[in-house]
Amino acid sequence: xxxxxxxxxxxxxxxxxxxxxxxxxxxxxxxxxxxxxxxxxxxxxxxxxxxxxxxxxxxxxxxxxxxxxxxxxxxxxxxxxxxxxxxxxxxxxxxxxxxxxxxxxxxxxx
Numbered sequence: 001x002x003x004x005x006x007x008x009x010x011x012x013x014x015x016x017x018x019x020x021x022x023x024x025x026x027x028x029x030x031x032x033x034x035x036x037x038x039x040x041x042x043x044x045x046x047x048x049x050x051x052x053x054x055x056x057x058x059x060x061x062x063x064x065x066x067x068x069x070x071x072x073x074x075x076x077x078x079x080x081x082x083x084x085x086x087x088x089x090x091x092x093x094x095x096x097x098x099x100x101x102x103x104x105x106x107x108x109x110x
Contacts, residue, residue: 023051
């Protein structure tokens with residue numbers, strides 16, 4: 001205590017950085033998160049690269065879908081639908097991760 005009876009101001013606690021949702025899942029398909037500083041690190045750079053790669057693959061897949069859809073047989077349509085579903089899941093996971101880092105969380109889907 002201070003001599004005059006007043007307590008000193010408590011030091012401000014450091015705020016924990018928010019956890020980043022990574023573009024891959026852990027064991028049993030559970031979400032993976034990373035806590036890092038604003039400078040990032042090797043895992044952050046790997047996650048950034050994987051996000052960029054997956055978004056690029058999704059863009060290429062979408063172009064393929066536009067070309068294939070008009071005359072595609074049913075079997076190819078099913079495979080295309082499965083690939084598009086996976087690409088959309090990746091894109092939404094990336095959007096959720098980036099939304100958490102850029103502002104309030106957003107909900108996608110019903």
